[in-house]
Amino acid sequence: xxxxKILWFTNREFVPQDEGYSGTWLQPLAEEIIKLGDFELAxxxxxxxxxxxxxxxxxxxxxxxxxxxxxxxxxxxxSVVEEILGVHALYSPDIVQFWGVEYFWGLLTARNIINTPxxxxxxxLTHEIVREYTGGLSIAEQIKCIGPREIILRSSMFxxxxxxxxxxxxxxxxxxxxxxxxxxSPWIEAKVKDLNPGCKLFHNELALRLPFYNAVAWDPESxxxxxxxxxxxxxxxxxxxxxxxxxxxxLKNRYPSIQLRIAGLKxxxxxxxxxxxxxxxxxxxxxxxEENVVWLGYLNASEIINELQSSSAxxxxxxxxxxxxxxxxxxxxxxxxxxxxxxxxxxxAKDEASALFFPVGDVEMCAYQIQRxxxxxxLAHKISQNGRRVGLERNNLLKIxxxxxxxxxxxxxxxxxxx
Numbered sequence: 001x002x003x004x005k006i007l008w009f010t011n012r013e014f015v016p017q018d019e020g021y022s023g024t025w026l027q028p029l030a031e032e033i034i035k036l037g038d039f040e041l042a043x044x045x046x047x048x049x050x051x052x053x054x055x056x057x058x059x060x061x062x063x064x065x066x067x068x069x070x071x072x073x074x075x076x077x078x079s080v081v082e083e084i085l086g087v088h089a090l091y092s093p094d095i096v097q098f099w100g101v102e103y104f105w106g107l108l109t110a111r112n113i114i115n116t117p118x119x120x121x122x123x124x125l126t127h128e129i130v131r132e133y134t135g136g137l138s139i140a141e142q143i144k145c146i147g148p149r150e151i152i153l154r155s156s157m158f159x160x161x162x163x164x165x166x167x168x169x170x171x172x173x174x175x176x177x178x179x180x181x182x183x184x185s186p187w188i189e190a191k192v193k194d195l196n197p198g199c200k201l202f203h204n205e206l207a208l209r210l211p212f213y214n215a216v217a218w219d220p221e222s223x224x225x226x227x228x229x230x231x232x233x234x235x236x237x238x239x240x241x242x243x244x245x246x247x248x249x250x251l252k253n254r255y256p257s258i259q260l261r262i263a264g265l266k267x268x269x270x271x272x273x274x275x276x277x278x279x280x281x282x283x284x285x286x287x288x289x290e291e292n293v294v295w296l297g298y299l300n301a302s303e304i305i306n307e308l309q310s311s312s313a314x315x316x317x318x319x320x321x322x323x324x325x326x327x328x329x330x331x332x333x334x335x336x337x338x339x340x341x342x343x344x345x346x347x348x349a350k351d352e353a354s355a356l357f358f359p360v361g362d363v364e365m366c367a368y369q370i371q372r373x374x375x376x377x378x379l380a381h382k383i384s385q386n387g388r389r390v391g392l393e394r395n396n397l398l399k400i401x402x403x404x405x406x407x408x409x410x411x412x413x414x415x416x417x418x419x
Contacts, residue, residue: 135237187343
């Protein structure tokens with residue numbers, strides 16, 4: 001067989017070094033696929049540019065377009081679509097793959113603008129996030145999260161929720177009108193099958209960022225006592241950081257030096273600061289735990305690994321997760337995890353075996369599960385060892401690469417049969 005050409009549509013520009021943002025786990029997978037020698041792979045994405053540019057990353061061909069807000073029934077202006085079609089014609093792929101449904105990529109095949117066989121990879125579901133977007137906050141608390149930034153940009157929790165709800169309609173169209181769909185968890189599979197019973201479903205795990213594969217396992221001797229790592233990729237209530245803060249407040253009397261170390265939330269100043277973060281800061285002050293909460297900001301993979309390896313536990317307080325790369329990364333290193341029981345996390349770990357679960361929003365149970373890990377070294381060791389064993393098997397990069405390429409081969413054969 002000739003070399004198969006795959007064109008990815010992603011929401012992240014590939015760069016030589018990990019910059020600490022979401023989606024960077026895609027790059028190691030792309031590089032492994034190219035190493036096989038049977039596939040040529042290119043990436044089309046949006047980024048910091050005023051016009052279409054070709055910015056290759058190593059052996060990965062890459063085109064970058066300016067970010068364009070969808071304005072025409074979910075699509076950007078006509079000139080942007082024409083540029084995308086120009087790249088598609090120039091590269092002439094055998095298969096296109098859309099990574100995620102939170103952007104308009106999948107509408108290109110859903111509406112027959114592109115007719116190349118397409119694989120739709122579901123990473124998260126906007127219309128499901130809408131249900132949990134307010135993170136259990138009361139109306140009064142939601143109002144307290146409205147600051148200067150939200151007023152100027154009209155991006156309060158209420159307005160953001162409505163925008164997500166509107167996009168959810170396009171997201172459902174993408175899922176309903178694409179034939180080949182890949183999912184990383186049974187929870188997403190169930191949602192997809194409900195919308196598109198006739199689609200051809202594939203399953204594959206998500207690759208981790210390359211530094212995780214080269215990192216040493218968590219060692220309790222290297223961990224600092226009562227140090228809890230929490231990662232939140234979005235400054236929104238559905239990530240549940242307020243639950244983590246309230247849980248730490250309950251544990252302070254027993255563990256005066258306990259630290260909640262929060263990665264991902266950027267502490268912008270003045271009117272650029274998110275209202276939710278401002279409210280979290282006030283919540284911290286109300287509980288008198290200013291010395292117990294550390295804001296880490298954006299971290300790259302190596303920095304996250306260092307934080308995880310020096311922590312007693314990793315905490316995932318999110319109200320909804322489709323897969324949860326943060327949990328997969330912590331388990332891969334063998335860090336004992338406390339996590340909410342949601343769609344994706346319920347698939348990644350088993351309660352009392354490879355993680356400790358608590359119901360979403362349950363502050364008391366969250367604090368109790370953390371306390372169990374801090375006070376019972378045998379339990380922490382068991383959770384660590386089981387989590388590490390599961391993670392090594394599930395997120396094996398070579399196995400994931402093999403599954404990914406077998407999916408491409410299956411779609412390509414299907415295309416040949418139909419010709």
